[in-house]
Amino acid sequence: MPQYVEGGAQVLDLATAVKDGILGGPTGLIPFSARKDSVHGAKPEINLSDLKRMMSELEASGDEPEEVPSVFICPISLEPMVDPVTLCTGQTYERAHIQRWLAMGRRTCPTTMQELWDEVVTPNTTLSCLIHTWFSQRYARFKKRAEDVDGRASELVSALRSRQIKGQARVQALKEIRKIINSHPSVKKSVTSSGGAAFLASLLGPFTSHAVGSEVVAVLSQLQLDQETRLLLMQPGKISLITDMLNEGTIETKVSCAGLIQTLMEDESGFRSEIVSSPSLLVGLLRLIKDRQHLNGVSSGLALLKSICTKRPETRGLLVGLGAVPKLVDLISANSNLSQPDLLESAFQILEIISSILDGRVAIKECKNVIPNLVRMIMRVSEECTRCSMNVLSSVWEMAPEECAKSAVEAGLAAKLLLVMQSGCAPEVKQRSAELLKLCSLNYTATLFISKCKLTRTIQ
Numbered sequence: 001m002p003q004y005v006e007g008g009a010q011v012l013d014l015a016t017a018v019k020d021g022i023l024g025g026p027t028g029l030i031p032f033s034a035r036k037d038s039v040h041g042a043k044p045e046i047n048l049s050d051l052k053r054m055m056s057e058l059e060a061s062g063d064e065p066e067e068v069p070s071v072f073i074c075p076i077s078l079e080p081m082v083d084p085v086t087l088c089t090g091q092t093y094e095r096a097h098i099q100r101w102l103a104m105g106r107r108t109c110p111t112t113m114q115e116l117w118d119e120v121v122t123p124n125t126t127l128s129c130l131i132h133t134w135f136s137q138r139y140a141r142f143k144k145r146a147e148d149v150d151g152r153a154s155e156l157v158s159a160l161r162s163r164q165i166k167g168q169a170r171v172q173a174l175k176e177i178r179k180i181i182n183s184h185p186s187v188k189k190s191v192t193s194s195g196g197a198a199f200l201a202s203l204l205g206p207f208t209s210h211a212v213g214s215e216v217v218a219v220l221s222q223l224q225l226d227q228e229t230r231l232l233l234m235q236p237g238k239i240s241l242i243t244d245m246l247n248e249g250t251i252e253t254k255v256s257c258a259g260l261i262q263t264l265m266e267d268e269s270g271f272r273s274e275i276v277s278s279p280s281l282l283v284g285l286l287r288l289i290k291d292r293q294h295l296n297g298v299s300s301g302l303a304l305l306k307s308i309c310t311k312r313p314e315t316r317g318l319l320v321g322l323g324a325v326p327k328l329v330d331l332i333s334a335n336s337n338l339s340q341p342d343l344l345e346s347a348f349q350i351l352e353i354i355s356s357i358l359d360g361r362v363a364i365k366e367c368k369n370v371i372p373n374l375v376r377m378i379m380r381v382s383e384e385c386t387r388c389s390m391n392v393l394s395s396v397w398e399m400a401p402e403e404c405a406k407s408a409v410e411a412g413l414a415a416k417l418l419l420v421m422q423s424g425c426a427p428e429v430k431q432r433s434a435e436l437l438k439l440c441s442l443n444y445t446a447t448l449f450i451s452k453c454k455l456t457r458t459i460q
Contacts, residue, residue: 085121174215246284302346348388
């Protein structure tokens with residue numbers, strides 16, 4: 001129904017716009033100040049900075065998205081307009097984008113490609129009011145939901161603090177906090193600022209049940225932890241529980257435990273290295289990357305293993321002794337169909353780090369079909385995989401040159417290296433390729449080696 005203001009003037013509102021087919025979406029009214037201005041023909045006083053702020057907060061909040069009416073979208077940027085203006089062709093654009101279009105000397109309408117007979121742009125005040133109203137209403141709903149969920153989360157944390165709820169009720173309260181944080185990321189800040197993270201960390205200990213511990217870790221792994229909470233979590237009893245859950249929990253719990261330890265490692269100054277030197281923790285991670293039915297677990301396990309190998313060199317030999325190399329090689333072989341390129345890159349990077357120690361190179365050499373698998377991945381996945389594969393090959397080559405050369409050349413390495421040298425890879429990658437190619441040629445006559453460089457077999 002059309003809205004009326006003093007004097008009997010009719011003003012377009014969102015409900016009328018929807019009814020008349022101008023746009024779709026939630027209904028509502030144009031602010032009275034905007035209506036009053038439009039009645040007298042003046043441009044409504046809409047604060048563009050406020051509109052930009054609301055849009056920015058909504059986008060950053062992770063709040064449930066609502067479909068923006070198509071008429072609010074600039075045809076050039078494909079983003080909601082803040083300051084819409086209309087060309088002589090009747091098409092509306094965001095002011096900054098259409099002015100940039102015209103400044104480039106273009107004299108056509110971007111949408112219709114009609115030649116412009118007038119380059120003047122006219123503010124679309126009606127659409128501007130509708131955009132401001134729609135985002136104001138959405139922002140108000142977002143703020144109301146945020147207040148409601150903030151209040152509920154605070155209520156649950158307070159109840160847990162006061163020990164009012166115990167047993168299964170405690171588990172259910174923690175589950176609800178986790179669900180609130182998953183659905184409304186803006187709650188994370190309020191939980192952390194109110195000391196909720198430190199309190200939740202205090203619930204972990206040697207006598208904490210896995211049911212409670214898994215929910216606490218699931219929440220903490222999503223929060224921005226302060227120094228106090230990090231130090232609290234690094235207490236031996238809490239780390240022991242987290243390690244146990246990494247080995248015995250559900251896949252979701254294992255992923256949360258790996259993520260939480262990864263967060264703790266970010267604070268290098270206060271992190272205790274013995275935490276990640278624990279064989280039990282490393283075994284749990286190796287089990288995690290072996291479970292290919294849950295790729296989120298494989299990804300989390302590889303990410304933490306990479307951090308441990310990179311930041312704690314003393315763990316590399318321990319990982320070799322625990323059988324990390326065969327598991328990484330198996331993972332690379334299993335993903336040779338390129339279904340998970342990110343996982344392959346992480347596995348290759350860890351293998352490259354491990355190859356920096358003698359025990360690592362010996363373990364790589366002793367893996368079945370490892371040389372053909374490394375050769376096959378060159379120029380197949382990504383430049384990073386190609387770089388890592390060649391570096392691992394080079395490390396093993398130095399230890400057993402004749403054995404490595406024969407296996408690598410028969411697998412088509414020479415042709416692959418020529419492809420690398422002709423590609424757009426980084427100079428250091430091409431340099432490594434040239435070095436390996438020279439090593440390949442040492443055990444062959446010129447004629448025989450040239451035949452090994454043919455691309456037919458490599459392409460197959």
